[in-house]
Amino acid sequence: MTSIDTEFQRESIAAPPLRWRELWLKEDWWAIWLGLGIVVVAYVFFANGVSIRWLAVTPAKWSTLPQLGAHFVANYVRYIAQFVAWLAVFSIALTVLGHKAREFIPSFVVLYVLSVIIFALGQWDKANTYNLEPPLVALVLGLLLSNVVGLPRWLDSGFRVEFYIKTGIVLLGATLPFTLIIWAGPVAILQASIVSIVTFLVIYWVGLKLGLDRRLAATLGAGGAVCGVSAAIAISGALGGKKEDAPIAITVVIIWAIAMIFVLPFVAQYLHLPAGVGGAWIGTSEFADAAGFAAAQTYGNMASHGAVAGTSDQAVFAYTLIKVVGRDVWIGIWAFVLAIVATTQWQRTEAGRKPQAAEIWWRFPKFVIGFLVASLIITLVTTGYSLADFNKSVVPTLVAPIKDLRTWAFIFCFLSIGLTTRVRELAGAGKKPFLAFSAGAIVNVIIGFVLSAIVFAAHWENLVR
Amino acid sequence: MGDETPQAQGQCWECRHFRNGAKYLETVFKGLTSLSSGYGSIRSDDGICVRHDQYLSARSSCADFSLCGRRTSLRASKSRVFCRDAHRAIERERRC
Numbered sequence: 001m002t003s004i005d006t007e008f009q010r011e012s013i014a015a016p017p018l019r020w021r022e023l024w025l026k027e028d029w030w031a032i033w034l035g036l037g038i039v040v041v042a043y044v045f046f047a048n049g050v051s052i053r054w055l056a057v058t059p060a061k062w063s064t065l066p067q068l069g070a071h072f073v074a075n076y077v078r079y080i081a082q083f084v085a086w087l088a089v090f091s092i093a094l095t096v097l098g099h100k101a102r103e104f105i106p107s108f109v110v111l112y113v114l115s116v117i118i119f120a121l122g123q124w125d126k127a128n129t130y131n132l133e134p135p136l137v138a139l140v141l142g143l144l145l146s147n148v149v150g151l152p153r154w155l156d157s158g159f160r161v162e163f164y165i166k167t168g169i170v171l172l173g174a175t176l177p178f179t180l181i182i183w184a185g186p187v188a189i190l191q192a193s194i195v196s197i198v199t200f201l202v203i204y205w206v207g208l209k210l211g212l213d214r215r216l217a218a219t220l221g222a223g224g225a226v227c228g229v230s231a232a233i234a235i236s237g238a239l240g241g242k243k244e245d246a247p248i249a250i251t252v253v254i255i256w257a258i259a260m261i262f263v264l265p266f267v268a269q270y271l272h273l274p275a276g277v278g279g280a281w282i283g284t285s286e287f288a289d290a291a292g293f294a295a296a297q298t299y300g301n302m303a304s305h306g307a308v309a310g311t312s313d314q315a316v317f318a319y320t321l322i323k324v325v326g327r328d329v330w331i332g333i334w335a336f337v338l339a340i341v342a343t344t345q346w347q348r349t350e351a352g353r354k355p356q357a358a359e360i361w362w363r364f365p366k367f368v369i370g371f372l373v374a375s376l377i378i379t380l381v382t383t384g385y386s387l388a389d390f391n392k393s394v395v396p397t398l399v400a401p402i403k404d405l406r407t408w409a410f411i412f413c414f415l416s417i418g419l420t421t422r423v424r425e426l427a428g429a430g431k432k433p434f435l436a437f438s439a440g441a442i443v444n445v446i447i448g449f450v451l452s453a454i455v456f457a458a459h460w461e462n463l464v465r
Numbered sequence: 466m467g468d469e470t471p472q473a474q475g476q477c478w479e480c481r482h483f484r485n486g487a488k489y490l491e492t493v494f495k496g497l498t499s500l501s502s503g504y505g506s507i508r509s510d511d512g513i514c515v516r517h518d519q520y521l522s523a524r525s526s527c528a529d530f531s532l533c534g535r536r537t538s539l540r541a542s543k544s545r546v547f548c549r550d551a552h553r554a555i556e557r558e559r560r561c
Contacts, residue, residue, distance in 0.1 A: 014485055015478065015485060015486060017478060017510045025504075029506075163504070238522065240520070240522070242518060243520050246497075250495070250497055251496060350519065351527035422495075
């Protein structure tokens with residue numbers, strides 16, 4: 001019995017398999033309900049000749065503070081309404097998931113106010129001159145607040161990185177044509193599979209050479225090859241790894257992922273990579289979804305400012321196809337295959353089980369279903385429009401407001417990454433795990449670059465063109 | 466592990482040594498919430514065995530299985546009775 005055990009009621013530390021209750025007790029499903037709910041409401045408004053644009057308010061471009069002030073004076077009711085809407089839906093979801101509303105509400109107030117400031121800063125006409133990209137500003141501000149100023153632990157209730165990014169990804173689905181997923185998906189899967197398998201093998205092999213336990217090496221390998229921290233804990237659980245394995249993987253993934261957020265967009269810009277190519281490279285080089293979106297969004301913003309060729313959408317769409325469609329969805333298969341290898345080839349552990357094919361579904365990142373359904377819905381309901389009509393009536397009243405709400409969800413996420421990353425609290429990873437992971441990360445970046453910028457360059461450069 | 470693992474009376478989720486609550490895991494695994502979550506589907510129902518210091522599936526089993534609370538069917542175990550009894554067992558263990 002640990003001291004942490006005594007802080008929790010039994011029902012909060014042990015629970016039977018969720019099965020159908022996952023529909024309301026896992027945040028993936030809540031991201032689907034919220035994301036698809038917004039999409040459906042947006043469509044109902046659109047079908048009746050109105051729009052949710054009023055609620056999807058965002059700061060306008062500005063060059064002087066009086067201009068910015070005038071914008072907020074003119075639109076403060078819309079911001080309050082939007083805040084209340086976000087607060088209501090997130091409160092319901094997080095309360096059902098087991099969080100305390102009395103902790104979430106003040107926390108979300110802080111998050112929303114900071115998000116408005118960051119969003120507004122990003123709309124400054126000189127923001128690009130000083131590289132004040134909202135994802136990077138959000139991350140730096142969050143890191144400073146959590147590591148220098150210090151924040152009470154209970155505030156973390158509102159800083160739900162994964163929940164916000166999953167909700168944002170479902171909303172992103174509504175802005176990404178389903179036909180594009182079908183057209184570009186196979187290349188994304190091929191490229192991501194090559195990178196994932198090579199990266200995993202490098203980390204695993206180097207890890208074994210350095211004397212790491214097989215399960216730890218595989219946990220680190222999955223963290224680098226598939227989807228960062230989430231993949232690491234999924235594989236550690238599937239293999240029955242030591243309790244210490246997951247925190248080690250968490251530490252090395254966080255260090256690398258956050259460093260890459262700041263490095264990749266600027267290196268891609270330095271190399272003059274078009275937006276789609278840069279997005280694909282980030283998709284193959286970043287580990288965690290949230291961190292990768294911060295980097296891809298930053299690169300997309302550079303494209304919208306004219307600093308790189310292409311459009312913001314190209315960077316974000318290419319990243320999403322590689323990361324979500326090409327890598328995330330395969331985690332269940334990785335877990336199943338590695339569990340078979342572990343049970344048949346590796347030294348047995350005290351506790352274990354037979355691998356089950358059902359694990360592929362149990363561990364499937366369900367929010368991807370919402371992403372695909374959202375894409376399908378918008379694609380189907382806009383099928384009859386000509387391109388001119390689509391751009392004239394559908395984009396401003398249906399797609400753009402959803403995109404604006406997606407941007408809000410992403411800013412909540414980017415800020416939460418910084419606010420929840422307390423460097424001093426991370427577990428000591430040790431030199432060997434860090435070296436093994438670093439070897440894979442470097443190979444990952446190189447192969448990702450070759451595939452994105454050379455082998456499939458034309459494919460990614462012309463995405464949604 | 467696997468075929469060779471002794472299939473004891475029950476699975477880990479019924480065992481007093483097992484901890485798989487999302488909030489609990491987010492507390493134990495420092496940094497988990499920075500780029501992931503204890504509430505994600507990808508984690509399935511995995512948790513920590515405090516007896517063997519392993520992180521493993523709730524459907525695992527071992528020879529050291531110790532029933533948490535009274536023996537119940539899966540359906541009945543979904544009730545709070547399971548958790549209440551389990552909590553009492555932990556309290557007894559702590560007092561010992």
